[in-house]
Amino acid sequence: MSKWPLVAMSEVADIERNGIQASEIQDGTLYVGLENIVSGGDFLDVRKVASGELASSKFRFTPSHLLYGKLRPYLAKIARPTFSGVCSTDILPVLPGAKLSRDYLSHYLRRQEIVDLANARASGANLPRLSPRALASFEIPLPPLTEQRRIATILDQAETLRAQRRAAIAQLDSLGRAVFLEIFDTALEDTERISLDDLVTEFRYGTSEKSSSTGYPALRIPNVTSGSLNLNELKTVPVSMAEFERLRLINGDLLFVRTNGNRDYVGRCAVFDQAAVAHTRFDAAEFIYASYLIRARLKAGGVLPIVLQWYLSDGEGRRALRSRCKTSAGQYNINTEGLGSLPIPSFQPDAQQQFAIRIRAIERLKVIHLAALARLDELFASLQHRAFRGELTPPTRASSPKDICVLEAAVGLEALIFVAKRMPAGRHHHYKSLKALYFADKRHLEKHGRMIYGETHSALPYGPVPQAAYDATRVLNGERLISDFDDEALRAGLRRAKDDQQDKLVALRDADFSKLGHAERESLEWAIRYCADMSFEQVKAASHDTAYERTPANAPIPVEYMTDMLPPEA
Incomplete structure (x- = not known):
């Protein structure tokens, strides 16, 4: 429980739906759609629009607003603009009042507990949206403004560490891509293509059973979207022995994301490797996977799993995957038929082995960084929890009989x-x-x-x-x-x-x-x-x-x- 009074957001902030007709939007105006906000708060590819380019009315916002994505609130698309512009009406511009720091509010709304609350209060089965009234009713612990700013600064500094770790992982991904292009790029131009169907022994969907406190460790979408296994927040799922035998993962299995509201995630894949999960508290031989994933088990002697994973992560392989994605009710999907029809180059065995040796060295570093990021994520969640309970308020330092020693x-x-x-x-x-x-x-x-x-x-x-x-x-x-x-x-x-x-x-x-x-x-x-x-x-x-x-x-x-x-x- 927080040491500060709880107030409804409506008491300290306004949700300003200041509309503007498409015909009134001037040439060169910056436009922010939901696709331009990344989960976690960063902006992506915000651009200026031409007069008449946008077809529907939008909301105005300024650098004083907080932008809150109300569609699919579980994505936590909450951002702090440093510019003025217009945004999609699926984004709510929130203007904090004199007693509320925008940075503090941003961190509070991004807490997982608040994201879960927003998701629970959203309405609409296929396109869940949080109403402005529901958002305005959220209660916020309200310390003095100076303390709000101090908390926001601490959390911003902690977030910077996580961003630096994510940047290091991205650099390793870029290095892996460079190695792939160095070895295979020119060799693929005139290479015969084979359908993925001919290279696998089976495609299989995962379990639809819900997670529980007991059962087998089950990999889910968040565990594979980075292109390698991210073992943060592993869940367990109880299944029968027969289903366990059908879904048990072995070295070299490829796991594909088959459905997601984010198109970029669909078709992402990672290779299962028992060595990569050995440091978890679970038996590496008992991992299974959830229903939003598809397992591809490759035939021996064909393409190496690691080569296929990197081929499909970018370039022509990624384009082929995206072209087979379908959309329904705002969700993007790919099925086993679409995966099976993917054209795969006939990679030379020597080149595959050379790539595998070099990429394993990169992947070992990536596993270290991912583990460190997972640890930072856990620490950040703990820091958030303490911050909004008032536990980051500086404690009284050790005192002498005459006075209190202040930390220098x-x-x-x-x-x-x-x-x-x-x-x-x-x-x-x-x-x-x-x-x-x-x-x-x-x-x-x-x-x-x-x-x-x-x-x-x-x-x-x-x-x-x-x-x-x-x-x-x-x-x-x-x-x-x-x-x-x-x-x-x-x-x-x-x-x-x-x-x-x-x-x-x-x-x-x-x-x-x-x-x-x-x-x-x-x-x-x-x-x-x-x-x-x-x-x-x-x-x-x-x-x-x-x-x-x-x-x-x-x-x-x-x-x-x-x-x-x-x-x-x-």
């Missing part, structure tokens, strides 16, 4: 870099660097009566942990989306190298001494000398002092506790 994030980052650069290398470099910050703060309290940068130390199982610095190192490792530090400056100054042999913080530059005074550096240097030659167990024992023992597990350690027991002189 810029100084904290320099202190972490200072220690990371000077702590001797070793298996537990990361652990000892964080503990050095704790010892340095105790030293600084003793000598100067204050903390180095207002850190909060938490009583975690392996000893006191400087919470802001610890969160920053978790950002470096992909375990958190944001920290209290400037995360762009963090990544420019530090890298975390973690594997089975070591966990090390690598300083990419030295600390900025203009932010770390002589007294602060002296305390940090003392702490480094104090624990540099200790083993893991020795550092742990030294940090389990009276301050730590008096503090409840995982709670912040009060500053007055830290002054009660100081480390021995170095």
Whole structure:
């Protein structure tokens, strides 16, 4: 439950259906249709239209509006324009009032819970639409405007990380396409074509049973639309043993999307590979697939599945697929007859093997990026949940008997870099660097009566942990989306190298001494000398002092506790 009052959207925003007739739209006006908004908020191929080009009336909008796609609200087509123009009447221009941030509203409406709510309240079986009245009735937690802006900024920064990961995946796709064209492009010009029907042993539709808490792992449309297996949000489906045997996936099976409201998704395919699903919690030999997918099982000795998948993902292969798509009630479809009629080139065996070797190296990298993106998506969902419950409001930092220590994030980052650069290398470099910050703060309290940068130390199982610095190192490792530090400056100054042999913080530059005074550096240097030659167990024992023992597990350690027991002189 949110800590802020809930208000109906109608109280803090207006849904402005300011219509304009097609004949009134001037030459050069920017036009946004639903096809120009990508799920997640980006614009795609927005263009200027000529006078008389559009056939029906539209809605006007400005850079102050939020554009909300009411048709098929499950697609979450919600965007923040930076320009004025006109839009389809299936898009609602929402104008936030003085008490509501547009960016905050955008993030709130894109939460999965709100998208699901919109979908549930939409009407129309084939073309579900959310009415303006239903949208206006949605309740929004309303913190102060400054807090709304802070939350939106945090979520925007987190979304940037996800976008960067998606961009890396897109670059790998481009590399794979370049490899395909390098090996096959000229060789395909005069090559005989064979229908896909002649290359497969069978086409088969998936199960229509609904997902449940038990059953077999079932791949669905979101798991294959990227062109390779995306194992985010796997569902289980209960089926009989006979149906399981019919639908069980084996290495090399191709899975095609057969129906979707987005034409670009129809015909997308991915190759099933047990090695790619081995890291999930499911048995790799027990995967099946859902009814909106079609499985193609290829004959041995013909085209390799990976070659066919890449051929059909772009160029003439993709065009052939699209030409066989049919539309009904706003849904695009392809059936087994259409797939079977696809003309497939006779790829040379040597060229296929060469491509397979090179593409597997790219696919291995892509699997790593997709797993990282899935982790970021999970973290982002958690961050959204906390944000709108009011759990991202900055906590009160550790207090001294006289006052409250306020975190100086810029100084904290320099202190972490200072220690990371000077702590001797070793298996537990990361652990000892964080503990050095704790010892340095105790030293600084003793000598100067204050903390180095207002850190909060938490009583975690392996000893006191400087919470802001610890969160920053978790950002470096992909375990958190944001920290209290400037995360762009963090990544420019530090890298975390973690594997089975070591966990090390690598300083990419030295600390900025203009932010770390002589007294602060002296305390940090003392702490480094104090624990540099200790083993893991020795550092742990030294940090389990009276301050730590008096503090409840995982709670912040009060500053007055830290002054009660100081480390021995170095």
